[in-house]
Amino acid sequence: MLSPQRRQTREQPVSSLTSCVGRWLCSRRPSLWVLLIILIICIAIQIFVAHQTGHAKLMGPQHLTANKQQLFPTLQNILESFDPEILRGTQSLETLRKNRTADSYNRRPQDPVLSRQVDKMVPLETEPQSEAGKLSLVGLLLTKLDNKPRLDLSHSLVPQRVGTYLSEDTEQRLSNSPSPSSPLKAGGETACLPKSHIVFLKTHKTASSTILNILYRYGESRNLTFALPVKRQMQLFYPHFFAERFVEGAVGRNVKEFHIMCNHMRFIKSEVAKVMPEETFYFSILRHPVVMMESIYTYYKSIPVFRKSFSMDNFLDNSLRNQVSTVSTNHYAHNVLAFDFGLENNVTADSSDLEERARRAVAAIERDFQLILISEYFDESMILLKHTLCWSLEDVVYFKLNSRSEGSRQPPLPVTAEKIKRWNALDWRIYLHFNATFWHRVESLIGTEQVKREVDALRELQAKLAKTCLKDGGAVHPAKVKDVRMKPYQSGKAVIQGYNLNPLTDIQMRNKCQKLITPELQYTKLLYNKQFPGFHD
Known part of the structure; x- marks a missing residue:
């Protein structure tokens, strides 16, 4: 530990140096204040960037949500590249988002014909079309931004005026x-x-x-x-x-x-x-x-x-x-x-x-x-x-x-x-x-996530009922329907399918299955x- 006398000896040069620096700073005050402000701003920016980087790492996959914002410059560039005639009368980006909800929802079409044909349905470009027959902006955007197969024909061959009638x-x-945020019962329904x-x-x-x-x-x-x-x-x-x-x-x-x-x-x-x-x-x-x-x-x-x-x-x-x-x-x-x-x-x-x-x-x-x-x-x-x-x-x-x-x-x-x-x-x-x-x-x-859950529950219930009710678990050719009272009406060239029931001893379940078919x-x-x-x- 230094003695008071020794501490005083070392403090004198420091005081002299401080005085010199102070006089020097005073003589150059305007320019130094500018440099000081710039330095503070740079430090603040570095701290902010470091904080955001760390936050992104913590967020993991959820951080991908922010990447959606990068789509908007891309969309804008695509929009600017289209012919003005195609852009005329089209809907806003918000309406485009709504119309594409069905695509973003991971659904399965109930019509097997639709799901088989969807990849083959492409816009015809062999001859000019009227304005009503042009490929929509929705279809063009989805083609450029998403190479996933379409799940419904309405997005692969859409006229330009899709969404026009959303008044x-x-x-x-x-x-x-x-x-779903309406007044709820105790069970959440x-x-x-x-x-x-x-x-x-x-x-x-x-x-x-x-x-x-x-x-x-x-x-x-x-x-x-x-x-x-x-x-x-x-x-x-x-x-x-x-x-x-x-x-x-x-x-x-x-x-x-x-x-x-x-x-x-x-x-x-x-x-x-x-x-x-x-x-x-x-x-x-x-x-x-x-x-x-x-x-x-x-x-x-x-x-x-x-x-x-x-x-x-x-x-x-x-x-x-x-x-x-x-x-x-x-x-x-x-x-x-x-x-x-x-x-x-x-x-x-x-x-x-x-x-x-x-x-x-x-x-x-x-x-x-x-x-x-x-x-x-x-x-x-x-x-x-x-x-x-x-x-x-x-x-x-x-x-x-x-x-x-x-x-x-x-x-x-x-x-x-x-x-x-x-x-x-x-x-x-x-x-x-x-x-x-x-x-x-x-x-x-309802919300898409809730719909997915309820659709899964519905299909699970149907599968359970099919196993209980239906012989062979599904529909059969009308000629194979055993109960003549349950034969479906046939029309034209169509072959309308019917069902056969399992032998059930429970009367209530048998009646339920009977009404279903x-x-x-x-x-x-x-x-x-x-x-x-x-x-x-």
């Missing part, structure tokens, strides 16, 4: 949809009451027979009343516009209250509202028009306009050239989705008023229906329906009904797909719009006899 009213209505007043517009060749079976089972198990066709008919006098008198017991109010209406009809809201209560929930289902047209051509091969053609391409070539009028049963051949919704279907891609009529069609459907499901994503649709109706998973479990065998399916070639979209241009635009709003609703009401016509007759006992034609 401000639509966006507002979707944004106001209930979400959304607090709501199951809906029992329901109208399902049963569209053609869209897996609607399976939904009909779901509604039949739900209503029958709760003693609900169905709005069944008069005189034991199987349809509500389709293709005529629906009328109140078509429902058994509606005229004269022999039936005081109807709960569910779900048989085929040509929709007209004013007449349906005469039968169903004001609080009724309206929903329907769509299918990709290309795949749907192939199914319709096979199933309704006996209608005049199809019977005259030797192939679907032959029919489409003649129709596009001659603008075939859709009269009598020929309505199946042209924009049948629009027709089922009560809209005029005499429009093609060459019609000058196509875009305006498409907007009006979408607006009318949105006005009258609270929910539109998509056949290609049937399990996801059932989960969305479950949440919307406040039903249970058991309520939406199903076995496919009125489904064709693989051997009777003939996937359309890309050139045929283009013809179908031009011929059924109105259906195509309706489908594109509601495919986008479907995934928006999935995100806002009962075809549409047989189940309708059963309900008619139960609802109107002793009635004779």
